[in-house]
Amino acid sequence: MKYFRVWNCEHAVIDPMVCETNLEDLQIDKRIFRICKEFTGSEKIKFYAELEEDDGTPDDFLQNTEMVPIFSPRMREAIEEAGITGIQYIPIEVEHYNKEKLEGYCIANVLNSVSGALDFDKSQLYYSSSKEHKGKVFDVWEYVIYADKILNLDIFRLKFDDRFWDKYSDTIIVSEKFKSIIAKNKFTGIGFGKVITE
Numbered sequence: 652m653k654y655f656r657v658w659n660c661e662h663a664v665i666d667p668m669v670c671e672t673n674l675e676d677l678q679i680d681k682r683i684f685r686i687c688k689e690f691t692g693s694e695k696i697k698f699y700a701e702l703e704e705d706d707g708t709p710d711d712f713l714q715n716t717e718m719v720p721i722f723s724p725r726m727r728e729a730i731e732e733a734g735i736t737g738i739q740y741i742p743i744e745v746e747h748y749n750k751e752k753l754e755g756y757c758i759a760n761v762l763n764s765v766s767g768a769l770d771f772d773k774s775q776l777y778y779s780s781s782k783e784h785k786g787k788v789f790d791v792w793e794y795v796i797y798a799d800k801i802l803n804l805d806i807f808r809l810k811f812d813d814r815f816w817d818k819y820s821d822t823i824i825v826s827e828k829f830k831s832i833i834a835k836n837k838f839t840g841i842g843f844g845k846v847i848t849e
């Protein structure tokens with residue numbers, strides 16, 4: 652099976668909407684949506700165009716400054732109809748600059764995580780130079796993963812070991828099935844990069 656990393660802000664509409672969020676005001680760390688655990692908060696999470704120049708047409712994979720994965724209602728529907736599981740859909744408020752609301756957008760909180768799937772020797776890694784995380788892997792430029800670890804999941808994040816500065820990857824990895832749904836429906840705001848499997 653082939654796998655791909657998700658790229659934000661790819662194949663976007665002309666003049667896309669780019670959202671700010673109230674996560675910080677609610678004291679919610681954006682990384683809570685990277686740890687592959689169900690979100691149980693009841694806060695009213697909002698994403699909005701703070702400036703008029705940031706307002707525009709919303710993508711299906713809604714652009715936002717915190718890179719939180721957000722699906723449009725039609726993208727969510729297509730993914731669910733295809734039987735893809737392992738995503739918690741968290742309802743949010745989305746507002747244009749003029750306060751007009753967009754209905755049905757949700758944070759796509761990926762619940763599937765995979766440990767021990769990254770080939771540490773063959774992947775291209777970026778090491779942190781900060782004093783706090785010196786010597787730790789900060790980012791992965793090119794992913795090489797062990798296919799037998801994935802167990803046919805259609806969407807997941809990698810769980811890292813103590814060689815990395817953060818336990819969970821901010822990268823979402825998806826199957827060819829997921830990618831084909833995006834292409835078939837021409838969903839905007841999302842692109843894909845190759846992941847090498849062995």
